[in-house]
Amino acid sequence: MSVKTFKQEKVGCNLLEAGKAQPFVPGTKPELQPVWDKDLCVRCALCYLYCPDAAISRQEDEYFDVDDKLCTGCGICHRECWFGAISMQEVD
Numbered sequence: 176m177s178v179k180t181f182k183q184e185k186v187g188c189n190l191l192e193a194g195k196a197q198p199f200v201p202g203t204k205p206e207l208q209p210v211w212d213k214d215l216c217v218r219c220a221l222c223y224l225y226c227p228d229a230a231i232s233r234q235e236d237e238y239f240d241v242d243d244k245l246c247t248g249c250g251i252c253h254r255e256c257w258f259g260a261i262s263m264q265e266v267d
């Protein structure tokens with residue numbers, strides 16, 4: 176296996192591929208998922224950097240959102256946001 180250089184690695188992620196957190200199966204629904212409050216978000220990107228499964232991406236409006244198929248509901252983004260902009264809410 177070839178070793179990736181710093182410039183080739185995704186920022187803030189140790190994963191080589193998204194959706195590989197275990198034992199969560201990508202595509203299955205977690206009990207909780209993050210919901211963003213744009214009025215509180217300062218777009219610092221900490222949630223994006225800390226998400227262990229690369230489930231968060233920057234949207235066209237510069238704010239962040241989650242990919243439902245990759246999110247495990249771990250709550251790390253919620254805990255790392257200093258501004259209280261992310262709440263964990265039950266998935267329907």
Ligand code: SF4
Nearest residue numbers: 216217219220222256
């Ligand atoms: S960590 Fe919080 S304030 Fe920073 S971009 Fe994410 S939601 Fe916004």
Ligand code: SF4
Nearest residue numbers: 226246247249250252
């Ligand atoms: S809860 Fe947040 S940190 Fe955890 S996988 Fe989902 S988006 Fe990433």
